[in-house]
Amino acid sequence: DAGVTQSPTHLIKTRGQHVTxxxxxxxxxxxxxxxxxxxxxxxxxxxxxxxxxERGRGNFPDRFSARQFPNYSSELNVNALxxxxxxxxxxxxxxxxxRNNEQFFGPGTRLTVL
Amino acid sequence: xxxxxxxxxxxxxEGDSSVINCTYTDSSSTYLYWYKQEPGAGLQLxxxxxxxxxxxxxxxxxxLLNKKDKHLSLRIADTQTGDSAIYFCAGGGYNKLIFGAGxxxxxxx
Numbered sequence: 001d002a003g004v005t006q007s008p009t010h011l012i013k014t015r016g017q018h019v020t021x022x023x024x025x026x027x028x029x030x031x032x033x034x035x036x037x038x039x040x041x042x043x044x045x046x047x048x049x050x051x052x053x054e055r056g057r058g059n060f061p062d063r064f065s066a067r068q069f070p071n072y073s074s075e076l077n078v079n080a081l082x083x084x085x086x087x088x089x090x091x092x093x094x095x096x097x098x099r100n101n102e103q104f105f106g107p108g109t110r111l112t113v114l
Numbered sequence: 115x116x117x118x119x120x121x122x123x124x125x126x127x128e129g130d131s132s133v134i135n136c137t138y139t140d141s142s143s144t145y146l147y148w149y150k151q152e153p154g155a156g157l158q159l160x161x162x163x164x165x166x167x168x169x170x171x172x173x174x175x176x177x178l179l180n181k182k183d184k185h186l187s188l189r190i191a192d193t194q195t196g197d198s199a200i201y202f203c204a205g206g207g208y209n210k211l212i213f214g215a216g217x218x219x220x221x222x223x
Contacts, residue, residue: 004156031209033209033210033211035211035213040215041215041216042118042202042204042213042214042215042216043157043202043211043213044213045210045211045212048209048210050209055209056209056210058210090156090157092157092211094209102147102159102162103159103211104159105149105156105157105158106156107155107156108155108156
């Protein structure tokens, strides 16, 4: 079975632009979470979606938004990009009640804002 | 608020044991996790421990949990060059994980 997939792998944008990142969860997983990992730091929680509804939100500005589709894939949108948004964006999928509540991470999308 | 702290760097000789330490503030986590991240890669779950356990052993990995001191450690026996990576401890559940800043493990001959 395929793991969590994310696209694109790398992305370069300029300040003020917007970006859309995509994530496909493991088949059968209905929950998707997004994390931002700035260089040299641990991942920080942005959003969690379950059954197309937002179930959790981290301490990020309203420029960050997300949604989940009927097939459980998800998009993360970031508007009015700032230099500080440069990071690795990780998507994780999970199955509520699954073994040890494990979240399975994708390889990430590396966003560079110039 | 919730916080997880780790030492930033550890250097060991190949074949020795490595011990990576972590302290956390949120005692409501059902599970505590150790993730490994290699350069340019995502996160790989190494092992986890249920919050009511004191110790868990999984091949070369041993996790110790001291709930009173809110201290978690990961011991890697017979450390190999392939173990060189960044190791993150994390608390939480299926909906949200709180990560430490990561410990960079360097293994030298």
